Amino acid sequence: MTSYDLCFAWDCDGDADFVDFLVEACREEGLTLLQATPANLDGVMAALTAGDIAFRAFFDRASDEEPAFLPLVQWAQTRCTCRVNPYEHAHRAWDKAEMHAALSSVLHTPPTLILPPYQQQPDLAGLDLGPLGPSFTIKPAYGGGGAGVVTCISPDRIPDARQMFPDTKYMLQSHVVPARLDGRPAWFRVLYAAGKYYPCWWDDKTHVYTTVTCAAEEHYGLRPLRGIVETIVHISGLHLFSTEVALTPEGKFLVIDYVNNPVDLRPQSKTPDGVPNLLLRFIARDIARFVARELATASQAATATT
Known part of the structure; x- marks a missing residue:
């Protein structure tokens, strides 16, 4: 059986440069890296099921958009020593409304109202917008990249905005x-x-x-x-x-x-609103070092108990 230190699941072309940095960082840390992509996912799962390969750490940047990666996520949940952005934590963080509830009591946030999905409650008669002030933004509780976000929206446009993703909660946030x-x-x-x-x-x-x-x-x-x-x-x-x-x-x-999360990791060298390339390199290094530390600690603990 071939055992890898880290499996990195990715499915976005925009991640390609970050992957190059991660490959380099893993090499510097002495980590073996298995990449799981849409092109080889079936083969990876078949090899895992057959016991031909395994991995000790897992980094998932695919399952949020591609459910086909969920069996790989589930394999890692029960077998991996180290998981970068564990699925159960990532899944919770994808809900901005839940994160608002968790963070607004300990951090300063703009005045915010949480709206139920349009399909669940189309009519918001009596909604008090006063706490938001004269101007506010509407955004879906799920998703990223600015999809569904309308800045300085007028109250009469709220119903139309909610129908862009009618099965999703929305947030009204005071414009800052x-x-x-x-x-x-x-x-x-x-x-x-x-x-x-x-x-x-x-x-x-x-x-x-x-x-x-x-x-x-x-x-x-x-x-x-x-x-x-x-x-x-x-x-x-x-x-x-x-x-x-x-x-x-x-x-x-x-x-x-x-x-x-997932963070947009497109490089600034290829898109003006991307992450500066040097920071991408640092992030790849930080992740590789984290995985190396976690695996080393787990190995030491296993040795101490034998």
């Missing part, structure tokens, strides 16, 4: 205008990867990332971003995600988009 720091909007995306934090300026109009330097973090008093991420890590149980935070003119950090 960030402070400006030396002419730049104080809107941030923080990438988190297995204990490492990568704060970035993030233009909410163009979605372009620019890395926050250590000097800028100190100069503008942005250290609270790290505490926000630590809280999200504790509650979500995830190892890789991003979060969106705005600093208001009053000096309050508001968490706008709580847990983005």
Whole structure:
């Protein structure tokens, strides 16, 4: 039987450059890597079932969009020593409404209303929009990439917006205008990867990332971003995600988009709103090192009990 250290499941062409970085990082850590893709998934499952291959750690970036990967997820749930973004935690984090309920009591968030699915309750007569203020955004509780998000929506357009994904809960969130720091909007995306934090300026109009330097973090008093991420890590149980935070003119950090997972890992070198390539390389390194540490700890524990 061939045993791999890590199985990485992926199905998005946009991940190809990250995969290259992950292959390199695993090689540097001495980890053997099995890639599971739509092209070889049936073969991988057949080999697992036959006992011809196995793996000790699992990193899933496919099952959220492709149910065909769920048997692989289930295999890993009962057999793997280490799982990056375990499915049960990731599945919970995909529900933005649930994340709002979990995080809004411990972090500052904009005023928000949770709406039931349109199919369940088409009529929202009597809905009080007053707490949201003069302007608000509507977004589906599931999904990413901006699908279904309408900024500064008028109340009369809410029914149509809810029908884009009629079986999904929606969120109405007060529109936030960030402070400006030396002419730049104080809107941030923080990438988190297995204990490492990568704060970035993030233009909410163009979605372009620019890395926050250590000097800028100190100069503008942005250290609270790290505490926000630590809280999200504790509650979500995830190892890789991003979060969106705005600093208001009053000096309050508001968490706008709580847990983005899977993170869009397209490289900035190929798409303007992608993640800076150097950060992609760092993230791949962080994941590989995390897996190596977890497997080493498990091996030491197994040795100690024999």
